[in-house]
């Protein structure tokens with residue numbers, strides 16, 4: 001098992017932080033991964049659907065248990081044709097958010113496949129979190145109980161959210177970051193990025209809001 005490394009450093013722009021966490025969002029196309037990220041980082045919601053091409057990222061620095069933590073948030077394309085590109089990013093992730101759409105049963109049943117891919121490509125110690133998004137929709141077909149049951153079966157925590165109504169969005173990222181921090185504190189997680197020690201391969205700063213950041 002390759003280790004994940006935390007970095008205590010000063011970023012290039014002079015702002016210091018205690019550690020960096022690389023977090024990945026995965027799940028079928030259209031479940032709302034980009035919207036969750038945009039809601040969390042920019043507090044905005046766009047009702048139109050612009051599918052992600054390849055991979056995109058945003059940065060947000062938060063306070064976790066009194067520590068300044070820089071969250072590197074990677075938004076992967078859900079479309080099958082980008083799967084080879086996106087799975088390449090699993091390895092260095094400290095946290096992975098598996099997202100489904102509560103109004104689309106297929107995205108829910110596909111979570112088991114996403115979970116299998118995570119087990120094949122991600123670090124064993126990566127912290128996972130299951131998210132049922134679009135809880136604002138009356139046309140829901142997947143109940144919260146079904147989400148809970150699946151999360152229990154997979155052995156991971158579960159949150160329902162709405163990027164549209166800003167419901168539980170902060171909870172997703174803070175819950176995950178706190179769980180990652182617990183693993184860091186107990187020395188289970190010792191790494192970051194692409195396996196390169198102390199080396200972050202992206203620009204620090206506000207991140208790119210473009211949806212066409214194909215690598």
Ligand SMILES: Nc1nc2c(ncn2[C@@H]2O[C@H](COP(=O)(O)OP(=O)(O)OP(=O)(O)O)[C@@H](O)[C@H]2O)c(=O)[nH]1
Pocket residue numbers: 027028029030031032033034035036046047048049050051052053076077078079133134135136137161162163164165
């Ligand atoms: N009602 C409602 N619609 C949402 C919510 N989140 C996202 N959407 C809509 O769902 C559609 C898809 O959202 P995206 O965030 O682009 O989906 P994605 O998972 O990033 O899709 P890919 O980039 O193709 O993987 C858009 O039309 C969003 O406006 C939500 O919480 N509630």
